[in-house]
Amino acid sequence: MKTSTTQHGNKFSSFFCNLFGHHYVVSKRVTEHIKEYKCLHCQKEVTTDVSGKLSALTPQMQDINSTLEDMYRKRHNRQVPQVA
Numbered sequence: 001m002k003t004s005t006t007q008h009g010n011k012f013s014s015f016f017c018n019l020f021g022h023h024y025v026v027s028k029r030v031t032e033h034i035k036e037y038k039c040l041h042c043q044k045e046v047t048t049d050v051s052g053k054l055s056a057l058t059p060q061m062q063d064i065n066s067t068l069e070d071m072y073r074k075r076h077n078r079q080v081p082q083v084a
Helices: 011-020 059-077
Strands: 024-029 035-039 045-048 054-056
Antiparallel strands (some): 024 035, 045 054
C-alpha cells in the first residue's frame, strides 16, 4: 500500500491531528521558559514565542532560539566571584 506524505508526516497522521489535536512533546529546551516542541504524530515543530504562546518553528525562529540558547548557556556557565 502506497502512502503519500505531506510536510508534516503522512495523511493519516495529519488527519488524526486535525481531528484530535496535536500531541506535542518537548524536543529541545532553549531556556527555562522557551522550549521547542514536536508533534508525535505528524512531526510538526513549534516553539514558544515572546508572549508564551506556541508558534510555528520557522528557520528564522530556529536561528533566534539557537542564539538565545548560546547566550543563556554562556551567562549561566560564568563563575560568580566569591565575596568574602
